[in-house]
Amino acid sequence: MEKSTTGKELATSILGFITTIITVGVCSWVEINWNFSIYSFMFWFIIPAGAVCAGFAAASGYYFGAQVLHLPVSGRLTFNILSASVAAFFLVYYIPYYFYEYNGILIRERIDFLTYLDTILTKTSYTFIRARASTGEVGSWGYAIAFLQFLGFTVAGLAISQMLKEKPYCKDCSKYYSKKYKKSVFSSDGEQFLKNYIALATLMENNSLKKIGSSHKKMGTDHSPGHHLSIDFSILQCSCKSKNNYLSLSMSKLKGDDWEIIDNLSTARITKEKIALKY
DSSP states (O other): OHHHHHHHHHHHHHHHHHHHHHHHHHHHHHHHHHOOOGGGOOBTTTBOHHHHHHHHHHHHHHHHHHHHHTOOOOHHHHHHHHHHHHHHHHHHHHHHHHHOEETTEEGGGTSOHHHHHHHHHHHOOOEETTTTEEOOOOTTHHHHHHHHHHHHHHHHHHHHHHHHHHSOEETTTTEEOEEEEEEEEEESOHHHHHHHHHHHHHHHHTTOGGGHHHHHHTSSBSOOTTOOEEEEEEEEEOOSTTOOEEEEEEEEEEETTEEEEEEEEEEEEEEOSOOOSOO
């Protein structure tokens, strides 16, 4: 078992390394050739959206590798994911430095990396796209901006680890559960919808699991337009001979353009009962 896990960790790390190199390569190529830093894009000068996206891309190999190879989250895997994101942050600054030329002369032959980095951070100006205005040279604030970018890469790595941690994992067969059924019903009647959710949660609590799917289907409309509440029911299954079923029930609320799960209104249960996958 230890050899198998080690092999999975190695293969997952290789995938993570590949996506890190690809991400750094793309960011560096765009910066060198188009003079635009993908990772520097920010919302309201505070949210490092570009850095978060680049961090996700860099560590995405770990996410897909862990799922495909059924490698559960561990402290070591989380460390590797974070390492990929952080390494990507430093490399997107170093690679352009290594290849930049000025009048046919490589910059690295004239100044060291720290001097280059100080110049890049303090002499850079940022443009407000909507206002079509520029900040001018940001000076020492450039270090604060770089720190925000570093946080963006780091947060992306932690988010990927958390996403894997939240995926149901069957300890019996050492594999992630795969989704077999998912349905959401929608409504705007908050009081009635809460009663419906409580009724379904009670069925789950009382192990009346075979009744949940058919009952859930009748508790709202299939269409979301005009509604801001949803009750979400999923059935996931592992590859055990006994076919363990993972039943998930949650309630979501529309916030802006996204549906967000109401954390205290979610529950799950594992059962070996045969559960219908069509309703």
